Amino acid sequence: MTLFGTIGFTAPWLLAALAALPLLWLLLRAVPPAPIRRRFPGVALLLGLADAEQVSDRTPWWLMLLRMLAVAAVIVGLAGPVLNPEEDAAEAGRGPLLILSDGSWGAAGDWSAKEDALEAVLAEAGRAGRTVALARLTTPGAPVFQAADAWRGRLADLAPQPWTPDGEDVEAFLAELGDGEFDTLWLSDGLARESRARLLDALEARGRVRVMQSDAAVLALEPPVFEDGAIALTARRSAGGAPREITIAAHGRDPAGAPRVLARATADFAAGGTTAETALSLPAELRARLTWFEIEGVRGAGAVALPDDSLRRREVALIAGREDREGLELLSPLYYLENALEPTAELLDGALTDILPANPDAIVLADVATLAPAAQESLTEWIEGGGLLLRFAGPRLAASDVSREEEATLMPVRLRAGGRTVGGAMSWGEPKALAPFGEESPFHGLDVPDDVTVTAQVMAQPDPGLSERVIAQLTDGTPLVTRKALGQGQVVLFHVTANAEWSSLPLSGLFVQMLERLAVSSAVAQPEPGDLEGTVWQPQQLLDGFGRLADAGTRPGVPGPELVSAPLGPDLRPGLYAGEDRALARNVVQADTELAPAVWPERIAVEGLDRPQETPLGGAFLLAALALLLADVIASLALSGRLRGGPAGAAAAALLAALVLAPAPGAAQEDADADAFALAATKEVALAHVVTGDPEVDRMARAGLRGLSETLFFRTSVEPAEPFSVDLETDELAFFPLLYWPVTPEQPTPSAEAYTKLNEYLRSGGMILFDTRDADVAGFGASSPNGRKLQSLARPLDIPPLEPVPEDHVLTRTFYLLQDFPGRHARRDVWVEAAPADAERIEGMPFRDLNDNVTPVVIGGNDWAAAWAVNEQGDPLYPVGSGYGGERQRELAYRFGVNLVMHVLTGNYKSDQVHVPALLDRLGQ
Numbered sequence: 062m063t064l065f066g067t068i069g070f071t072a073p074w075l076l077a078a079l080a081a082l083p084l085l086w087l088l089l090r091a092v093p094p095a096p097i098r099r100r101f102p103g104v105a106l107l108l109g110l111a112d113a114e115q116v117s118d119r120t121p122w123w124l125m126l127l128r129m130l131a132v133a134a135v136i137v138g139l140a141g142p143v144l145n146p147e148e149d150a151a152e153a154g155r156g157p158l159l160i161l162s163d164g165s166w167g168a169a170g171d172w173s174a175k176e177d178a179l180e181a182v183l184a185e186a187g188r189a190g191r192t193v194a195l196a197r198l199t200t201p202g203a204p205v206f207q208a209a210d211a212w213r214g215r216l217a218d219l220a221p222q223p224w225t226p227d228g229e230d231v232e233a234f235l236a237e238l239g240d241g242e243f244d245t246l247w248l249s250d251g252l253a254r255e256s257r258a259r260l261l262d263a264l265e266a267r268g269r270v271r272v273m274q275s276d277a278a279v280l281a282l283e284p285p286v287f288e289d290g291a292i293a294l295t296a297r298r299s300a301g302g303a304p305r306e307i308t309i310a311a312h313g314r315d316p317a318g319a320p321r322v323l324a325r326a327t328a329d330f331a332a333g334g335t336t337a338e339t340a341l342s343l344p345a346e347l348r349a350r351l352t353w354f355e356i357e358g359v360r361g362a363g364a365v366a367l368p369d370d371s372l373r374r375r376e377v378a379l380i381a382g383r384e385d386r387e388g389l390e391l392l393s394p395l396y397y398l399e400n401a402l403e404p405t406a407e408l409l410d411g412a413l414t415d416i417l418p419a420n421p422d423a424i425v426l427a428d429v430a431t432l433a434p435a436a437q438e439s440l441t442e443w444i445e446g447g448g449l450l451l452r453f454a455g456p457r458l459a460a461s462d463v464s465r466e467e468e469a470t471l472m473p474v475r476l477r478a479g480g481r482t483v484g485g486a487m488s489w490g491e492p493k494a495l496a497p498f499g500e501e502s503p504f505h506g507l508d509v510p511d512d513v514t515v516t517a518q519v520m521a522q523p524d525p526g527l528s529e530r531v532i533a534q535l536t537d538g539t540p541l542v543t544r545k546a547l548g549q550g551q552v553v554l555f556h557v558t559a560n561a562e563w564s565s566l567p568l569s570g571l572f573v574q575m576l577e578r579l580a581v582s583s584a585v586a587q588p589e590p591g592d593l594e595g596t597v598w599q600p601q602q603l604l605d606g607f608g609r610l611a612d613a614g615t616r617p618g619v620p621g622p623e624l625v626s627a628p629l630g631p632d633l634r635p636g637l638y639a640g641e642d643r644a645l646a647r648n649v650v651q652a653d654t655e656l657a658p659a660v661w662p663e664r665i666a667v668e669g670l671d672r673p674q675e676t677p678l679g680g681a682f683l684l685a686a687l688a689l690l691l692a693d694v695i696a697s698l699a700l701s702g703r704l705r706g707g708p709a710g711a712a713a714a715a716l717l718a719a720l721v722l723a724p725a726p727g728a729a730q731e732d733a734d735a736d737a738f739a740l741a742a743t744k745e746v747a748l749a750h751v752v753t754g755d756p757e758v759d760r761m762a763r764a765g766l767r768g769l770s771e772t773l774f775f776r777t778s779v780e781p782a783e784p785f786s787v788d789l790e791t792d793e794l795a796f797f798p799l800l801y802w803p804v805t806p807e808q809p810t811p812s813a814e815a816y817t818k819l820n821e822y823l824r825s826g827g828m829i830l831f832d833t834r835d836a837d838v839a840g841f842g843a844s845s846p847n848g849r850k851l852q853s854l855a856r857p858l859d860i861p862p863l864e865p866v867p868e869d870h871v872l873t874r875t876f877y878l879l880q881d882f883p884g885r886h887a888r889r890d891v892w893v894e895a896a897p898a899d900a901e902r903i904e905g906m907p908f909r910d911l912n913d914n915v916t917p918v919v920i921g922g923n924d925w926a927a928a929w930a931v932n933e934q935g936d937p938l939y940p941v942g943s944g945y946g947g948e949r950q951r952e953l954a955y956r957f958g959v960n961l962v963m964h965v966l967t968g969n970y971k972s973d974q975v976h977v978p979a980l981l982d983r984l985g986q
Contacts (some may be wrong), residue, residue: 066140068143071484073140073265073661075139076137076140079135082196095733104580106321119914124693130259131689134749135686138683139679140679141679142677143678146763148742155802156191156192156244157191157192157194157242157302158194159194159196159244160196160219161194162198162392163199163247163248164219164606164608165198165221165225165226166361166606167201167225167250167252167299167363168250168361169608170275170279170360170361170364171920173813174275174670175273176717178273178670180213183210183213184209185435186239187208187210187444188207192208192209193565195213196211196234197219198234199224199230199432200229201233201804202232202237203222204237204238206243209891214806214849214850215849216854216982217853221250221606221607222647223603223605223629224604224628224630225252226256227630227836231259232982233255234260242267243267243268244268245267245268247270247271247549248274249659250274251275251278251297251658252659253660256940270669271665272366272666273668276669278298278299278302278658279298279361279363280297280298280299280307280356280359281298281361281363281649281656282296282297282298282354282355282356282366283366283650283651284367284648284650285372286371287374292311292340292342292368293338293340294309294328295337296328296330296336296339296651297933299329299658304330305330306330307329307337307357307358308358309326309327309357310324310354311343312352312353314352315350315353320352323343323345323350324606325357330898348374348389350880351368352367352368352628353365353367353610354366354367355608360608361606361607361608362606363650365604365608365649366650367602367604367610367637367647367648368646369645370580373404374407375405376419377402377406378408378409378416378773379398379402380425380426380429381424381428383394383395393560394557396557396560401573401576402581405577409421412437417443422448422449423579424440424581425447425559426451427452428452428558429452429458430458430461432471434976438815441471441547443550444552445873448550449553449579449707449825450471450553451555451581452472452555453554453789454519454554454556454838455493455559455562459476463476465477468524470553472552474522474530477521488821492516494515501532502532503532503578503579503641504532504575505594505595506595506621507574507592510571511846512570513565513566514565515931517951518541518556521543527540528740530545532553542556542557542575543556547593548695553579555823574592578641580643580650584905588645590622590625593624595639597618597619598621598641599618599639601636601637601638602638603635603636604635604649607857612895620968624638625645634647644775664914673904693727703854721894738792738793738794742785743796745781745782746780747785748769748770748796748799749769749787749794749799749801750765750784750785750803750926751789751795751800751802752765753803753804754805758803761939762801763786764926765927765929768928768935769955769958770783772929773959777876777963785797788798789811789819790814790815794822798828798966799962800829800925801925802828802830803926804832804834804850804854805847806849808850813857820857823858826915828916828917828919829917831855832884832921832923833845833850833851833921835847836888836922836924838894847922855918860918861894862894863892863895864889864892864896865893866882866891867896870917872957875964875967876959876960877961879953879956879960880924883923883957884924885924886923886924887923887950890922891915891921891923892918894918916964923954925957925958928941928954
């Protein structure tokens with residue numbers, strides 16, 4: 062590209078035609094030729110007569126200038142003028158270009174601006190004939206140089222990941238880099254790392270290096286901490302600057318289970334400061350509903366913090382078998398329990414019958430032998446519903462007959478009469494120590510201090526199933542802690558007292574750790590790797606690079622020590638991990654995470670993202686040429702006297718008036734159009750399709766929805782209006798229950814504002830039917846141009862996990878009973894929201910009990926709109942198959958469309974049929 066200031070030309074050789082404009086002047090002067098002057102004596106008879114209409118014998122100079130300007134505009138327009146072109150080719154030559162991205166969460170905040178800048182870089186590289194390779198340090202691999210146009214639409218390969226590259230990633234990338242020469246454009250996240258220097262030296266040895274990064278500081282949020290009865294929140298930024306106020310939103314679920322912002326707090330960065338702190342004081346019930354925190358208005362996994370059980374102070378009821386004696390608090394059965402649990406749990410006092418309605422997380426019975434029958438029945442029901450009963454032995458329990466002949470419901474094992482003590486009938490020669498915890502024990506991996514000893518305990522009867530219930534034992538094999546499941550809950554018995562009378566266990570830190578492992582208390586501090594030794598944690602929800610939380614699916618579990626100590630990467634992603642009895646969050650940013658701005662050597666050119674947008678001007682010049690030629694026509698008619706009357710003059714005058722006086726559409730006109738659109742869309746139910754920019758595809762989509770609307774009108778109680786064509790950038794989406802989105806490789810990617818509207822539309826109950834129209838030739842369209850475009854279009858959308866339509870999905874029976882979902886093509890692979898993991902099949906019913914949500918997206922490639930499409934007379938526009946089989950396929954396509962619309966309008970009401978047996982049984986039918 063040849064540059065002239067801020068304007069460049071893709072075909073500058075065409076500008077040489079401007080040199081021919083003087084010849085054009087002479088040509089226009091000579092054509093038509095001037096009239097020959099001859100004297101005619103009879104002209105004397107005309108002297109004194111007035112000529113009302115005079116015609117010039119030469120073309121006026123201003124008209125010739127107008128024509129020359131029109132020709133010049135055509136020449137300049139065809140030369141491909143570009144305003145503010147990327148100057149890469151002029152500065153860095155024409156060799157291969159490597160676009161290298163850090164690929165970390167720090168680049169997510171302004172990723173849209175980075176994509177726009179990279180689009181301009183690829184466009185200029187394509188014009189210069191340069192080959193380009195894309196590489197990302199967070200997923201290192203060998204760079205592959207291809208034509209620049211091959212990377213258009215594939216910039217998602219550089220999208221941020223929810224971790225940062227480390228030294229091993231850099232070494233892996235350098236090993237694959239090769240020895241060829243190339244220039245590098247480094248897309249930096251703006252964060253300092255020690256591994257940059259070595260990589261920069263290696264890249265400079267191969268060619269020129271430029272850096273592109275945002276001027277704004279990177280914002281991050283540390284994990285929330287519960288301190289002094291409030292949630293402490295700390296935000297950080299990579300570099301100091303002007304004072305700034307940020308808002309931190311606490312997201313969770315309301316009592317109805319809908320996601321909402323439950324609270325907000327503001328934090329202030331001081332001038333030059335890099336830390337801002339605030340606190341949220343919330344009741345325990347509200348804290349239990351929190352799912353994640355975020356800095357509002359900031360994208361990126363670093364701006365999101367996930368809480369775990371450390372914020373949720375568990376409610377624990379403590380009940381003792383005897384009252385505390387004044388002055389003997391250290392002998393109280395609850396003294397050590399209260400001190401162990403008070404920092405991390407809400408302690409409840411009162412009678413058992415008064416506590417159970419509060420539904421605590423755990424109930425502790427310290428040396429309680431017997432319970433009243435009514436209390437025992439209520440307690441059993443509470444445990445079976447998922448409660449935890451923790452019992453401690455003592456003199457009362459040892460002297461009672463509880464669980465002697467038969468195992469008591471509220472005891473995990475049968476007990477022997479009496480107990481075992483040092484110097485007693487079943488004497489120990491000396492106090493016994495604890496044995497290491499087995500692999501099946503929830504305490505596995507905890508270190509057993511040498512000074513923890515047991516001097517007395519209640520003994521368990523050696524039943525056949527005893528070994529399966531022992532989770533801690535002494536060095537001689539005697540059970541110390543036993544456990545059994547009861548319904549959805551469990552009963553745990555410590556065979557020693559809760560005070561220090563029978564053992565030194567309550568005096569040790571091991572006692573607190575054991576309570577945490579049993580989920581009686583919440584761990585406040587981040588656990589050490591040794592504390593989690595022997596545990597495996599299953600990922601529940603994971604963050605992506607943009608800070609979006611999604612279900613973990615079937616990803617494998619992570620060993621406990623690695624969860625808290627290993628660096629984040631492809632195998633360990635930030636998110637929420639569940640253990641046996643508690644949850645643990647692994648966040649992108651920790652309190653000790655270094656967050657400093659990247660500092661580049663002076664020799665490296667660093668570019669910002671705030672650059673003039675590259676704008677092609679060829680169309681504007683050609684439009685100007687057309688306007689000048691139109692003005693030439695009107696001027697020529699005026700000079701010839703043909704505008705003074707007659708139909709031609711009237712038409713030309715009207716055209717000129719329309720061009721000059723046509724008002725520009727203003728804000729008022731836009732508001733009127735928006736109101737008219739809203740009124741038309743809300744009068745009746747209407748379907749809509751997304752405008753792709755391809756006129757043929759858009760006509761097909763509208764005709765298809767017209768055919769489906771007519772089918773709904775004649776076969777169901779739904780009477781849709783004429784379908785709408787929706788522009789994602791300007792039109793409101795909330796009016797339409799269903800959006801049909803045909804995918805074409807060339808359609809433009811929506812803006813960030815459009816994606817915001819789309820995500821709100823999906824969250825509010827709308828449905829999008831994505832149709833790649835390629836028969837799903839590669840399974841989800843992954844390898845077809847339409848499939849790749851779908852992946853690019855859908856990536857910023859908040860889409861839940863998907864699965865192929867199962868045989869018992871509501872779409873198979875909403876209105877018609879269907880097994881296949883053909884359109885113009887007949888592939889069955891259609892993807893919908895995955896069913897809940899706990900969906901169960903009710904006995905006697907042919908399908909599972911699914912939830913009441915409507916799948917927000919349906920994805921396939923069967924070209925349904927073409928099968929539905931009809932003309933104004935109702936005749937099909939496109940062939941489907943041949944003969945009877947083709948018409949049968951078209952009929953099934955219509956039935957699928959009817960099922961789809963009925964599903965989005967009525968929800969999963971068909972799933973409620975699974976409750977029919979229970980309802981009939983309750984009614985006594």
